[in-house]
Amino acid sequence: MSTITVDGTGLLCVTLLLRLRDAIADAPAGTLVHVIATDPAAPLDLPAWCHMTGHSYLGPVGDDPHLYALRLTGSPAATRPDAPWHRA
Numbered sequence: 001m002s003t004i005t006v007d008g009t010g011l012l013c014v015t016l017l018l019r020l021r022d023a024i025a026d027a028p029a030g031t032l033v034h035v036i037a038t039d040p041a042a043p044l045d046l047p048a049w050c051h052m053t054g055h056s057y058l059g060p061v062g063d064d065p066h067l068y069a070l071r072l073t074g075s076p077a078a079t080r081p082d083a084p085w086h087r088a
Helices: 013-024 042-053
Strands: 003-008 032-037 056-060 067-071 083-087
Touching: 003 013, 013 032, 013 042, 013 083, 032 042, 042 056, 042 067, 042 083
Parallel strands: 003 032
Antiparallel strands: 032 067, 056 067
């Protein structure tokens, strides 16, 4: 099983989600994704985005307050190219 790490250090969640979406675009279902996010809204935004797209939010990783994990689904709901919070 493959793993991808997306570094969103210093990014606001909208930009982080755009980067995340690009990073996972060609990844297979079941891929484990680690997301580094320093935006204080990340603990709310990441699970909400996963719920909307169908990916599985796995939560924080270890004791690192900025590291989160998710697992990719095989058929995610598409989001708008310019707005990761809106379905396509």
